[in-house]
Amino acid sequence: MLEAAHLSAAYGPVRALDDVSLTVGQGEVMAVLGANGAGKSTLLRTLLGLMPGAGGSVRFLGEDITKLSAPERVRRGLVLVPEGRRVLTSLTVEENLLMGAYTRRDTPGQAELDAIYDRFSNLAARRHMKAGVLSGGEQQMLAIGRAMMAKPKLIMLDEPSLGLSPRLTAEVFALIASLNAEGMSILLVEQNALLALEASRQALVLELGRAVVAGPSAELLKDDRVRGAYLGAAA
């Protein structure tokens, strides 16, 4: 459902992404691994159309979206949960959720908000509080709930476990699994390579902006290069 070919992007003279191609199938979880600065976040920003001057092409749901703006991509159901959650701290929890629906032409009803609150009971109790008072885990849940308000077809998650305790990380990954079980396609950028490979079907490893390994996650789990570099095992 998402096919990107020969993506490239740069920050000024610094090349951050170099000829990266990937395909995420309907209902599939794909993981993107790599060290800090490998270009993982840049890849997601490029897919969302936030990198000016990016090269390559992107197709989504059979449509060429290469020339579409980020709002148009979000409206079509390609949604990003950014690194560091980026909840709007001066807005209330509920206003954050409504901001998730910003690109939609219809107005989200109370039933939709209630569905999010059912899933995230911590948010329900704090719906009228400023999002800035939430804990890190709650902010991650809010960021995901906010993305769901866009009626996404594919959610891109950038480092959802960053800064979370092992227990909360497990919760986030359980949530990813349940969203996927409901049919959501997911593109997951994650530093915790083991968790990411276990949660995904396909995976891609980026190094210095280039795709160096790609394939089924189960095979990458056995790949010596991946094991040595990202799983902490002796090569």
Place this chain on the structure above:
Amino acid sequence: MIAQQLVNGLMLGAIYVMVAVSFTLFFGCLNFLNFSVPALFMLGGFLTWALVQMGLPWVLAVVGALAAAALASLVVERLTWRIQRGGPPLIPLVSSLGFLILFENLVLVRWGSDARSIPSPFGDANIRIGEVVVGIPQLACLVVAIGLVFGLQFLLARSKLGRGIRSVAESPETAAILGVEVNKVVPRLFLLAGLFCALAGVMFSLSYQLVSPFMGDQVALKGLAAMVLGGMGNVWGAVIGGLIIGVVEVFAISGLSADHVNVVVYGLLLAVLIIRPTGLFGDAALGQQKL
């Protein structure tokens, strides 16, 4: 007598409130001290006079003046804010100062520098409450100003555009990720804030019946002082600050003399800032995240 001065002060303050709210929208949402505000104020007031001179009915003249000021505000957005966003914040500030001088002098070139008296469509209509005489136009200004501020607060708090504006105010990057078109939201904010101060200019000209190309400078300086007094970036602070400055100004004129006005008003401002550097209703974090 004191009641009369208080009423006069509040009505003058209503003008400052509108200008202070305009400054506050730019500063609170965009961290942009927009110095073209006095020019937008002047365009509202002066062009109302100019269009009436050309034979237009009052209502059309006011609409035309507001439209011209709104257009001017959008020009400032396009040529200062949009181009210079992300650069040093002083650059849009200086450019907006350039636009202030440009707009004022364009009007000067076309109509000359004389102050013009503008006939009031309301005549000398007033109502008496006991000893206190209340001018109808001034009363209308006060009511309209307060009503508009409530309307603005409702818009910011409840509407989709309001949430979009507050998101851009907090983080343009996050807003963009959520699909907010920053380049559509920001012009709407310029439109809104520009109309606020242009309307203040119209109110001023109808209440005090005098316009000139530089009519915005003194008033906007007091509006700026009102924003700082109330606490920068806080709409209600701007409202209270504007009313206080209006009242203090009127009492200074009647109690001392017209020459003392600026000494008293800006002396008060400095005194407040020495005691409360963030203004009456401001907190330590200036600028963003205040709406």
